[in-house]
Amino acid sequence: MKLLKELVRLHRFLFFTAMLLTLLSVILNLYWNSFLADTIDMLTNKLLSGVRDEEALLLKPLGMAAVIILLHAGAGYLSSCLASYTCEVFAHEMRMGYSRFYLQSDIRMLSGLNVGEEQSAMQNELAEVSVYLNENLFSFARQFVSFALSAAYLLCRNSRLMLLSVLPVVPLMLYCYGSGKAIKNLTEQCQISRKRVNGLADTLLELFPVIQVYHAGGLMEAAVDEKLIQWESANVRKERVAARLMSLSGVLSFVPLLMLMGFGGTMVINGQIRIGLFYIFINLSGNVSGFLQNMPGIYAAFRRFEASVGRLEKKLVMQI
Numbered sequence: 001m002k003l004l005k006e007l008v009r010l011h012r013f014l015f016f017t018a019m020l021l022t023l024l025s026v027i028l029n030l031y032w033n034s035f036l037a038d039t040i041d042m043l044t045n046k047l048l049s050g051v052r053d054e055e056a057l058l059l060k061p062l063g064m065a066a067v068i069i070l071l072h073a074g075a076g077y078l079s080s081c082l083a084s085y086t087c088e089v090f091a092h093e094m095r096m097g098y099s100r101f102y103l104q105s106d107i108r109m110l111s112g113l114n115v116g117e118e119q120s121a122m123q124n125e126l127a128e129v130s131v132y133l134n135e136n137l138f139s140f141a142r143q144f145v146s147f148a149l150s151a152a153y154l155l156c157r158n159s160r161l162m163l164l165s166v167l168p169v170v171p172l173m174l175y176c177y178g179s180g181k182a183i184k185n186l187t188e189q190c191q192i193s194r195k196r197v198n199g200l201a202d203t204l205l206e207l208f209p210v211i212q213v214y215h216a217g218g219l220m221e222a223a224v225d226e227k228l229i230q231w232e233s234a235n236v237r238k239e240r241v242a243a244r245l246m247s248l249s250g251v252l253s254f255v256p257l258l259m260l261m262g263f264g265g266t267m268v269i270n271g272q273i274r275i276g277l278f279y280i281f282i283n284l285s286g287n288v289s290g291f292l293q294n295m296p297g298i299y300a301a302f303r304r305f306e307a308s309v310g311r312l313e314k315k316l317v318m319q320i
Contacts, residue, residue, distance in 0.1 A: 003309050006318045007090045014086045018138060021079035026145045028072040030153055033283050035061075035068060037276030044275055083138035090137075091130035097316035098126060104317060126312060132305040140298060143291050150287035157277060161267065165260035165285060169292040179245035184303030186238035191307065193231040200227050256289035 008015050039061045154162045200223065264281055267273045 003094075003313050003316060007093055010093060010318060011086065011089055014082070014089060018079065018082040018086050019141060021075060021082055022138060022142050023145055025072065025075040025079050026142065026149055028068065028075055029146070030149060030284075032065075032068050032072055033280050034153075035064065036283075037274075037280045039065075039276075040279055041274050041276035079138075079142075084134070087130075087134040087137055090133050093318070094126060094129065094312070094316060097318050098312075100317035101315045126308075128308045129305060129312060132301065132308075136298075136301055136305070140302075143287075143294075143298075146287040147291035150284045154281060154284060154288065157280065158273060161260070161264055161273070161281060162288075164263045165256050165281065166288055166292070168255040168259055169289050179299075181303070182245060183238070183242050184307055186234070186241055187304045188307045190231070190234045190238050191311075193227070193234045197224075197227045197231050200224060256292075257285060260285055260289075 042061075151162070151166070204224070260281060264273070264278050268275060268278050
């Protein structure tokens with residue numbers, strides 16, 4: 001991923017500042033869950049011991065909760081704004097890099113290019129890369145940081161319950177590798193077919209007078225139909241295969257939560273863990289198992305991004 005590394009190098013301050021804010025937001029979220037767990041355990045113990053003054057019990061936790069919520073919301077807002085700005089800067093840098101490539105290219109090389117295919121690459125592949133960066137770059141970073149920190153936190157609190165709730169997701173992680181590779185290959189075929197259709201359309205526009213004079217419309221119509229059929233076939237095949245490969249993740253998505261509820265509930269009843277700790281596992285399980293369950297979709301999107309970047313890297317000239 002030379003392109004992404006180059007973009008980070010050019011705008012390292014923006015990128016790492018956004019990443020630090022993302023990390024801070026995740027840490028505050030973990031602290032908030034830990035605070036809620038301690039509060040639940042405190043209230044449970046007080047009420048079980050016979051204390052009935054609910055207002056006195058809730059006054060101090062409510063004040064602390066308000067402070068944590070404000071800090072968490074502020075960090076999340078700043079992280080979101082800076083991440084969006086950074087991704088837009090990356091997209092602008094790629095568009096400018098695409099322009100520099102043609103400005104610095106030899107006229108003989110430019111004369112041999114197909115205008116339709118080049119326009120297709122700029123409008124479709126460059127747009128796909130920009131959209132992926134805006135929608136997935138920092139979103140994936142946040143999910144990964146949440147996954148790593150939440151997994152380490154829960155593992156320290158109760159390793160047995162943590163492993164029991166995450167263990168069913170391991171087969172899904174192995175499965176997503178093969179499915180992502182297959183989706184990437186199909187996506188590349190779709191993009192190649194689309195570029196051929198756009199290139200043929202541009203050729204038709206250039207040769208329209210000749211086609212009209214020699215009455216070659218029927219011959220060109222057959223060529224267009226053939227290219228369109230190939231594009232349609234590639235897209236249909238990709239969607240069908242992707243739907244089949246992704247279906248297994250939907251079946252397995254409920255298994256970790258069922259494992260957590262079954263084993264965790266039993267441990268609470270037997271007095272092995274407190275209600276507050278069980279609450280933490282339920283609340284943070286999505287950060288761990290949810291991230292792993294979404295891996296097929298994340299991996300498939302990354303494969304499509306990688307396929308587009310691979311074709312664009314040779315036509316992007318970054319600043320020195």
